Amino acid sequence: MSDENGLPAEIALLWGLREMPRRGRKPSLTITDITRAAIEVADAEGLGAVSMARVAKQLGNSTMALYRHVKSKDELFQLMSDAAVEVPPEIPPDSGWRAGLTLWTHSVRRVLSRHPWMAQIPMHGPPSGPGNLAWLDCALGTLADTPLQEAEKIGIVMGLNTFVQGNLRMSVQLMAGFRENPEAFGRSYSRALKQLVDPRLMPALGRVVAAGVFDYDSLYEESDVEADFALTLNFYLDGVAAYLARRS
Amino acid sequence: MSDENGLPAEIALLWGLREMPRRGRKPSLTITDITRAAIEVADAEGLGAVSMARVAKQLGNSTMALYRHVKSKDELFQLMSDAAVEVPPEIPPDSGWRAGLTLWTHSVRRVLSRHPWMAQIPMHGPPSGPGNLAWLDCALGTLADTPLQEAEKIGIVMGLNTFVQGNLRMSVQLMAGFRENPEAFGRSYSRALKQLVDPRLMPALGRVVAAGVFDYDSLYEESDVEADFALTLNFYLDGVAAYLARRS
DNA sequence: CTAATTAGCGTACCTGACACGCAGTTTTCG
DNA sequence: CGAAAACTGCGTGTCAGGTACGCTAATTAG
Structure with a gap:
């Protein structure tokens, strides 16, 4: 044992x-x-x-x-x-927590784009290996200058990690799905939605469909995915900022 | 075809x-x-x-x-x-987007706690089935009264969905890991960190460990997990609120 | 030198996905 | 009305992959 x-x-x-x-x-x-x-x-x-x-x-x-x-x-x-996580990034000491976490997040992204399979490996426990702990330390370091309790820092960083991993996992899955069957992301998808979504039963979705949001040759454009990721990442970080503001 | x-x-x-x-x-x-x-x-x-x-x-x-x-x-x-997703919740029409999305999120959580295996099934394309589209419509409906573009609504809802799924997936994995080997979440874990984390190499993590953040009999308490989830969910929703405020 | 210990490996077993073809059932058409 | 066509349920067989077991050879302690 x-x-x-x-x-x-x-x-x-x-x-x-x-x-x-x-x-x-x-x-x-x-x-x-x-x-x-x-x-x-x-x-x-x-x-x-x-x-x-x-x-x-x-x-x-x-x-x-x-x-x-x-x-x-x-x-x-x-x-x-x-x-495979290799070495976490060097984060300039005076960059502030938000820039630091953003850099950290993009570094995670880079590692996972080099090793997409990592998103498929299940975790059985809290982070324990030298690689993962080094990344954890790196993220925690960005919050060093904040007045947060250590437990709060962990919560924020683990939450961010879960968020990023979840996003990338989804990206990887969809990417694989796209390679296997690109048609499912294209015109035939939007055509199917137009046909199947009854505006009386699903009014909100009906409006989205009618607005042509899905009318693209491929919903899986690298740039779009990245923009969506950045958007939602900033939602999270805005929330952290609000929390910090509330706490001082 | x-x-x-x-x-x-x-x-x-x-x-x-x-x-x-x-x-x-x-x-x-x-x-x-x-x-x-x-x-x-x-x-x-x-x-x-x-x-x-x-x-x-x-x-x-x-x-x-x-x-x-x-x-x-x-x-x-x-x-x-x-x-297995069954039917999305009825969201009172005048509850406001935030309460609506919160209710939606907790409903997702409830479904996934009834069918934890759902978090392990890979997605190969955009949501296409009647169940998943009904949930998508439900979430979009909460944003009906906002001045957002339809494409923005989709971005926000998909982001939230990814976030929630990612969180729950992680919970499910850790839960399984806990059942299989509870020791990995208890005292032996914090003892190992104390021994392995060199405060010179990982100062930020060293402080967390020294603060006793991991000194529990089990890091996997249902209530803690739920609290962490609520915290990070609110980060995301705060971000959405800020985005909405910026846009009006 | 001998006994203990350990590494590499061949064999075998088991589980699980799924291809194939047969046999029985139901419908359509001459 | 009877034969052909279409379709379902299923038994058999194949192949891949994880891993238990035990043999053999290398290495070192006594």
């Missing part, structure tokens, strides 16, 4: 703190290698392509060799998502 | 508008039955338990019979998530 350090096993794993056995054959594979190979596969072919066999092939090993280093595929996923 | 109605096949399916074949054996199974059975299984045993075989057993049919009605498991998932 727990390391000699007193750490829970899965946390020790993420931090690379499992004690190395002194006797026995020397490992030719490391957890780092396995994690890196898995990330390569996920980057190149998507998370769906990450099977134990595929990762092993990437390394030139056999499938079952991996199980000497990771207890399960899910454990490998956790390792991947802590490793 | 498309129905005689000119509708894309997957949309026609969601609306139950596939034309019934005139000749041939009468079906003893309906899509509705299959969907209902699948929802029963998911409610009772989680989405992971929903296999074609399990759903078929629920119905007393053979596995392969389902494929006469559903093209793939994923298609069944889409049917499930449109059916």
Whole structure:
């Protein structure tokens, strides 16, 4: 269950703190290698392509060799998502909390656009790995100069994180859906809505449809998605600003 | 590809508008039955338990019979998530947009707490089923009395939806993680952070840890999660309010 | 040098999605 | 009215993927 350090096993794993056995054959594979190979596969072919066999092939090993280093595929996923976040951005100390959180958010966005599969990996607990905790620290740092309680800072940052992750997850899903079936985002969608939405039953939606809001060749324009993201992000940050103002 | 109605096949399916074949054996199974059975299984045993075989057993049919009605498991998932949303709330017409959206949000929350598995089903396109569109209409209706453009309303509502879904998804994941390994949310977590977080490398996080923010027997208290949700929801709504104020 | 310990791996099992084709049913048409 | 056509339910089979188990070889402690 727990390391000699007193750490829970899965946390020790993420931090690379499992004690190395002194006797026995020397490992030719490391957890780092396995994690890196898995990330390569996920980057190149998507998370769906990450099977134990595929990762092993990437390394030139056999499938079952991996199980000497990771207890399960899910454990490998956790390792991947802590490793792939890389390093949080350097935030200029005097930039103010809002600019800081905005920069932080866009950095998250950049990481997730490099590794879209990260949005699909489920979290089983609070952030525990060195990568995720470094990002958490980075976000908290932007609030250092505010008069907030530490617990409030955590609430705000976790809320922001959930928000950003949720947004990106949705983007990734829709992007995948778009690649698979672009038609579902185009004229045939707006035509279907015009046909199916009865203005008597759904008046508000009927107005939107009638206004031609969906009449585009593709509802999935990168720039639109980004603009919507920026808009809603600013809603959240405005709320934080109001909260701060209320508190001083 | 498309129905005689000119509708894309997957949309026609969601609306139950596939034309019934005139000749041939009468079906003893309906899509509705299959969907209902699948929802029963998911409610009772989680989405992971929903296999074609399990759903078929629920119905007393053979596995392969389902494929006469559903093209793939994923298609069944889409049917499930449109059916399980049920009916959106009645929002009193004079309640104002903020109260309306708050009520809407809590209704979403209630639906998802009845069917937690919904948060795990990936979306492949814009909302297309009768259930989801009814909810969309309901949310849009709350903004009817505002001077917003229709496109802005959609942006605000979709943003809110993404936000709520993201929050609930995270809750569901953590809830599952908690059931499986409560220890990861308790004292051993805060002890691990105290040990691993070096205040020189992660000063902001170090302060939070030192302040004892994580020193609880369980970080996953229902009431806390709900409070955090309400807090961040209000951030978003404050932002919408500010946007509205700016626009008048 | 021997026993203990550990890494890599081949084999095997199980679960689950789904392709295919047969058999029985219902409707249409000659 | 009878045969052909259309369609449903289903048994069988295939393939992919996770992972338990146990063997073998390497390495080190005693």
